[in-house]
Amino acid sequence: MSTNEGSVVMNDSPGAGQTAMRRVILCAGTGCMANGAMKVFERFRKEMDQAGLNVVLELRPEAGDRDVRLSKSGCQGFCQMGPLVSIVPDGILYTKVRAEDVPEIVERTLVSGEAVERLLYKDPATRRICRGLEDNPFYARQDRRVLRECGFLDPEDIREFMLHGGYSAAKKAFLEMSPENICKQISESGLRGRGGGGFPTGRKWEAARIQKAAKKYVICNGDEGDPGAFMNRSVMEGNPHSVIEGLMIAARAIGADQTFVYVRAEYPLAVERMNRAVADAEREGILGKNVFGTGLTLKCNVLEGAGAFVCGEETAMIASIEGRRGMPTPKPPFPAQSGLWGKPTIINNVETLAHVPRIINEGAAAFRSIGTPESPGTKTFALTGHVANTGLVEVPFGTKLRELVLEISGGITDDNGKPMKNGFKAVQIGGPSGGCLTEEHLDLPLAYDSLRKVGAMVGSGGLVVLNQRTCMVSMARFFMEFTQRESCGKCVLCREGTKQLLALLDDVIEGRADAGTLDLLEKLGRAVQVGSLCGLGKTAPNPVLSTLRYFRKEYEEHIFEKRCRTGRCKALLKPEINAERCKGCGLCIKSCPTGAISGEKKKPHHIDPELCIKCGACATACKLQAVEGV
Amino acid sequence: MATAHLTVDRAEKFRIVCGILDRHGYRPSGLIPILQAIQREYQYLPEEVLTFVATSLDLPPARVFGVATFYAHFALEQKGKHVIRICDGTACHVKQSLPILNAIHGELGTSEKQKTSIDALFTVETVACLGACGLAPVVVVDEQVYGGMTPERAVALVNEIKMQEIAGDAQAAAAAVNGELHVH
Numbered sequence: 001m002s003t004n005e006g007s008v009v010m011n012d013s014p015g016a017g018q019t020a021m022r023r024v025i026l027c028a029g030t031g032c033m034a035n036g037a038m039k040v041f042e043r044f045r046k047e048m049d050q051a052g053l054n055v056v057l058e059l060r061p062e063a064g065d066r067d068v069r070l071s072k073s074g075c076q077g078f079c080q081m082g083p084l085v086s087i088v089p090d091g092i093l094y095t096k097v098r099a100e101d102v103p104e105i106v107e108r109t110l111v112s113g114e115a116v117e118r119l120l121y122k123d124p125a126t127r128r129i130c131r132g133l134e135d136n137p138f139y140a141r142q143d144r145r146v147l148r149e150c151g152f153l154d155p156e157d158i159r160e161f162m163l164h165g166g167y168s169a170a171k172k173a174f175l176e177m178s179p180e181n182i183c184k185q186i187s188e189s190g191l192r193g194r195g196g197g198g199f200p201t202g203r204k205w206e207a208a209r210i211q212k213a214a215k216k217y218v219i220c221n222g223d224e225g226d227p228g229a230f231m232n233r234s235v236m237e238g239n240p241h242s243v244i245e246g247l248m249i250a251a252r253a254i255g256a257d258q259t260f261v262y263v264r265a266e267y268p269l270a271v272e273r274m275n276r277a278v279a280d281a282e283r284e285g286i287l288g289k290n291v292f293g294t295g296l297t298l299k300c301n302v303l304e305g306a307g308a309f310v311c312g313e314e315t316a317m318i319a320s321i322e323g324r325r326g327m328p329t330p331k332p333p334f335p336a337q338s339g340l341w342g343k344p345t346i347i348n349n350v351e352t353l354a355h356v357p358r359i360i361n362e363g364a365a366a367f368r369s370i371g372t373p374e375s376p377g378t379k380t381f382a383l384t385g386h387v388a389n390t391g392l393v394e395v396p397f398g399t400k401l402r403e404l405v406l407e408i409s410g411g412i413t414d415d416n417g418k419p420m421k422n423g424f425k426a427v428q429i430g431g432p433s434g435g436c437l438t439e440e441h442l443d444l445p446l447a448y449d450s451l452r453k454v455g456a457m458v459g460s461g462g463l464v465v466l467n468q469r470t471c472m473v474s475m476a477r478f479f480m481e482f483t484q485r486e487s488c489g490k491c492v493l494c495r496e497g498t499k500q501l502l503a504l505l506d507d508v509i510e511g512r513a514d515a516g517t518l519d520l521l522e523k524l525g526r527a528v529q530v531g532s533l534c535g536l537g538k539t540a541p542n543p544v545l546s547t548l549r550y551f552r553k554e555y556e557e558h559i560f561e562k563r564c565r566t567g568r569c570k571a572l573l574k575p576e577i578n579a580e581r582c583k584g585c586g587l588c589i590k591s592c593p594t595g596a597i598s599g600e601k602k603k604p605h606h607i608d609p610e611l612c613i614k615c616g617a618c619a620t621a622c623k624l625q626a627v628e629g630v
Numbered sequence: 631m632a633t634a635h636l637t638v639d640r641a642e643k644f645r646i647v648c649g650i651l652d653r654h655g656y657r658p659s660g661l662i663p664i665l666q667a668i669q670r671e672y673q674y675l676p677e678e679v680l681t682f683v684a685t686s687l688d689l690p691p692a693r694v695f696g697v698a699t700f701y702a703h704f705a706l707e708q709k710g711k712h713v714i715r716i717c718d719g720t721a722c723h724v725k726q727s728l729p730i731l732n733a734i735h736g737e738l739g740t741s742e743k744q745k746t747s748i749d750a751l752f753t754v755e756t757v758a759c760l761g762a763c764g765l766a767p768v769v770v771v772d773e774q775v776y777g778g779m780t781p782e783r784a785v786a787l788v789n790e791i792k793m794q795e796i797a798g799d800a801q802a803a804a805a806a807v808n809g810e811l812h813v814h
Contacts, residue, residue: 031764034775079764228720230761265666265703266760268773306662306701309758323661324693325700341659384721384763391764415726428720464720478723482758488700 021063029075032082043102074238076151077392091132094119150238158280169357182253188364190376195349198448207336208254211344216256222263225309226431229462231380232350236270240277246353309486328534371397375447386467402442430459433539435546471568472551479543494537497528510571579604581626591621710753719759722767733781
């Protein structure tokens with residue numbers, strides 16, 4: 001049902017009172033751009049022109065016979081299969097389109113109206129060919145709301161956004177609703193912060209609204225720092241006006257006249273599109289001195305972060321906007337009471353704000369009708385790692401982890417991207433603050449509280465799927481190295497504790513750990529949780545603690561057997577030559593850079609463990625797979 | 631001669647910095663955008679410029695240096711002509727980004743400590759997630775994103791840029807000989 005809703009929009013005519021014009025939409029998300037989407041775009045322009053079609057690049061009210069609109073969209077989500085080309089109203093989705101494919105698409109689809117079968121997505125599980133979104137297993141199970149317009153609207157065209165009902169919620173909030181009513185409606189919807197904490201948005205707004213202050217601020221948190229997450233990036237790039245609209249409603253709700261969008265510096269395209277969106281909104285009189293003719297002023301500034309993960313924390317972000325080192329301060333006072341420059345300030349995540357216009361337009365009950373009672377609505381997830389379909393997905397809260405990780409994902413893959421049967425090992429959820437979950441958790445409904453109970457968190461929504469070839473101790477080390485590097489250094493337990501946790505993990509990985517190491521890891525991990533001021537420190541030990549909880553056996557193998565079952569921990573490798581397989585050809589002797597292998601011709605060779613540097617050159621050289629353990 | 635040349639250079643440098651400060655209204659709260667604008671101009675933050683900014687904004691130099699060293703985006707040393715960034719976000723990491731980093735280090739003679747190659751052509755950095763996880767593992771050279779990298783492809787890419795540089799140098803040299811380029 002929900003799926004059909006999504007596809008109706010995709011197949012929709014451009015807007016009310018318009019003739020449906022055939023439209024070619026190129027995904028211009030980062031993934032597709034890197035894969036050459038712009039070349040495809042230019043080729044379309046040329047080939048359509050040559051085929052006698054009238055290339056329409058701008059939004060136009062009337063459509064002629066031979067008019068075809070060519071436009072770019074934000075991320076359509078199916079990043080693995082990019083560059084993507086959608087053709088509406090035909091409902092066709094072409095994948096992995098190269099510039100060379102364009103003449104055929106123009107001739108067969110745009111001129112003759114048929115699909116080019118070889119460019120359609122083929123479901124690897126069933127070998128079924130999928131024409132568009134509704135029969136594509138990647139999209140069919142999703143419920144795209146925040147992302148709905150991302151793959152359709154031209155993110156650089158404010159008029160198209162408005163034609164699709166854009167800014168109508170902001171207008172309603174400014175002209176028909178009191179700040180109190182807005183807060184009430186958001187509270188009733190049960191919307192919770194999508195940035196990780198899951199704090200009820202309405203309560204946050206209400207806390208700022210009741211403050212008596214001449215100056216208040218709203219900040220949009222687009223400092224998506226979790227490695228392996230790109231949901232906010234896609235929304236800012238794909239539908240920047242929806243973020244501004246949410247920001248405007250928040251400002252109206254608390255009585256702010258100045259807003260900021262704080263975007264991560266690593267997202268240049270998001271910065272560019274947000275800036276353009278703000279400028280366009282000002283030109284249309286939506287932002288600026290006289291918002292919707294109310295006489296109210298509302299300004300919006302786009303700020304670029306400077307590369308500090310901790311700035312995703314509210315008080316650190318405030319410090320950063322004030323031009324200082326991004327170090328958190330104790331709460332209370334909460335930003336809603338005393339935030340930016342000591343004034344009441346609310347900070348909301350990009351995705352949280354993008355949900356707001358729909359809640360204002362459709363009502364709290366409609367929003368609550370999906371998801372779970374405690375976690376209403378939908379959530380976007382960045383599905384990455386060892387899966388066939390990496391990309392951006394949106395599902396209602398309460399969806400089972402299994403559905404995302406094993407079904408929408410198209411299955412688990414090995415290191416070379418080939419399907420791997422029974423390959424699932426774990427899923428890392430919530431980034432460096434989250435935890436690793438296993439097979440036994442796959443039937444867990446995805447929601448704030450259910451995940452917290454098992455030691456993980458929704459976080460911003462990064463889902464990294466790991467296959468059997470992944471060493472969980474190394475994985476914990478990877479996150480610990482990240483948080484250790486990103487600790488701002490204010491709290492001793494976070495600054496020094498993460499460093500010691502990292503050193504202990506290195507002991508495990510490099511074979512120096514003993515029976516006491518695991519206890520020490522757990523104790524220290526809990527101490528860091530308790531002794532840190534902000535979310536970074538409080539959650540930094542989560543990856544270690546959750547892997548200790550669910551993959552303790554792997555830690556024990558490293559410590560007591562000095563063995564890594566995946567062979568990824570180099571220091572624990574023990575290369576040996578299988579005497580039965582070895583024919584004594586001498587290839588390994590020649591390949592060894594340290595002269596660690598000896599043996600007579602035609603007799604089994606031997607590796608000297610003292611000299612061996614475990615580089616694996618012998619194993620590569622051996623044609624009989626006689627070198628084992630490397 | 632050399633000194634005169636330097637003075638002109640410095641005057642020019644501070645003229646640009648003053649322009650940036652003017653645009654930001656000399657507000658201390660604008661420190662980060664100011665430093666970002668300066669870095670866009672010079673690719674790094676020269677020490678003398680930082681002290682100049684501190685004086686102009688009436689801030690203690692420690693505050694300016696504190697900010698400049700806190701954020702990963704700011705560089706206090708000059709970078710190479712081409713900046714190679716290897717993404718080591720989670721998605722890239724599990725898809726084996728480290729062997730790519732090691733291969734590039736090996737090819738250019740760079741390391742974790744010595745990030746810029748001796749010929750100043752390349753700076754090799756790691757970055758925690760570029761948000762292009764769908765293409766993992768990802769390498770970004772200057773602003774161009776390359777997805778689905780392998781150690782072999784990365785080395786080939788680096789060598790291709792090297793060849794272009796050599797060809798470019800030869801062309802520039804030829805042009806100079808032909809009098810097309812004015813040498814200062």
